[in-house]
Amino acid sequence: MRTIYSKFDKAAIQSLPVVQFQGRVIVIQTAGEADRAVDYLMQFPRLGIDTETRPNFKPGGMNPVALLQVSTPDTCFLFRLNRFGLTDALVRLFTSERIQKVGLSLHDDWAQLRKRKEFKPVNFIELQDYVKPLGVVDMSLQKLYANFFGQKISKTQRLTNWEADVLTEAQKRYAATDAWTCLRLYDIITELFNTHAYRLVLVPEPETSKS
Secondary structure (H helix, E strand, O other): EEEEEEEOHHHHHHHEEEEOOOOEEEEEEEEHHHHHHHHHHOOOOOEEEEEEOOOOOOOOOOEEEEEEEOOOOOOEEEHHHHOOOOHHHHHHOOOOOOOEEEOOHHHHHHHHOOOOOOOOOOOEEEHHHHHHHHHOOOOOOHHHHHOOOOOOOOOOOOOOOOOOOOOOOOHHHHHHHHHHHHHHHHHHHHHHHOOOOEEEEEOOOOOOOOO
């Protein structure tokens, strides 16, 4: 029986062990490499999706998506969209009715990706919607993963330069972890739906002080 919480204390996450993707990470630098990677990914029934964008610290500023992460259970491809844009092969992947795409805040990711090339994504799972029937209301990827797996997704690389000439190993592992953990969350949420082997603890809202 797994215990999950309606809300997860952000402070409690800091003491949890860090999770990191340990599989293969393949950086895709050209449109030709992207085509071959998509051919490989099209073999899988379900993929984890995430994106990264070079931070813009000016008010209201937003850079184009620099990196697209697409993960299988053991391999994550990092597509450097700032180098070659959104290829027809990637659009074919996003619009495949056969392949399920799983992510968190996917609507935001699709909106940003569509600024590079117009497409209509199909057959995708938004984890923030998918988890709601279990009674969980804290929806960030870090809180969801801590809630279901008792591990912390480190966010130290989030605001680094995703358009750098060479991505660091820390950047690559961070990016891959975000896409891969979406797959893991989908699997555990689906398992709990099917088995009902969980106990939900309702966490009350913090009391507000009255002046």
